Amino acid sequence: RTLALPSDPILGETTYNIGVMRAGTEANIVPGLAEVEIMIRLVGDVEPVKAAFTAWAGQRAELVWGSHIPAQHFQTxxxxxxxxxxxxxxxxxxxxxxxxxxxxxxxxxxxxxxxEYIDVAELDASVDAYVRIVRTLLA
Structure with missing residues (x-):
């Protein structure tokens, strides 16, 4: 958690969490192999994040990078x-x-x-919000 990762003035900090952990088959035995899938929420370019994790891992772990979705700034x-x-x-x-x-x-x-659930009152309010969105976009 002390890893220095990029931040964005609007999106905030890069965040990450462990998605899946796999290791061992027996209790109290050091496994021969351990895997962890980490989900990273990007707030900017992926390359500085890859560099930070790669430097942190050093020779202690092999990193395999999957796909990534770029940081997103939406229209408001x-x-x-x-x-x-x-x-x-x-x-x-x-x-x-x-x-x-x-x-x-x-x-x-x-x-x-x-x-997972959606509150009925919130669902009702969303109908009005969708109407406001459409009218705003059409104006």
């Missing part, structure tokens, strides 16, 4: 609350859809968990 509309959040989106993969907006009801704190 006046009259709507906005805030940066520490997760990513597949919106860059939908580049033929025009200028992206990211909005939706629900909480990132329960998203993709066994207890």
């Amino acid at each position: 509309l006046s009259g709507f609350e906005v805030e940066p959040v520490a997760y990513t989106s597949d919106i860059p993969l939908l580049d033929r859809w025009g200028t992206p907006l990211l909005f939706g009801p629900g909480s990132i704190h329960v998203a993709h968990t066994p207890i």
Whole structure:
């Protein structure tokens, strides 16, 4: 957690978490192999992040880099609350859809968990918000 990683004045700090850990088959025995998948939320260019993790790992670990989704700054509309959040989106993969907006009801704190839900009042309010978004974009 002391690794120096890039930050962005709007998006904040680069964040990461352990997605999956695999090691060993028996208790109290040092495994011959251990793997960890780390999910990194980028706030800028991927290369400084790769360099920081590579320097940190040194000869202690082999790093294999998977795919990455670039840091994202979305269009915002006046009259709507906005805030940066520490997760990513597949919106860059939908580049033929025009200028992206990211909005939706629900909480990132329960998203993709066994207890995921959307409050009914929030769902009702989102209908009005979608109407406001469309009217703003058409104006």
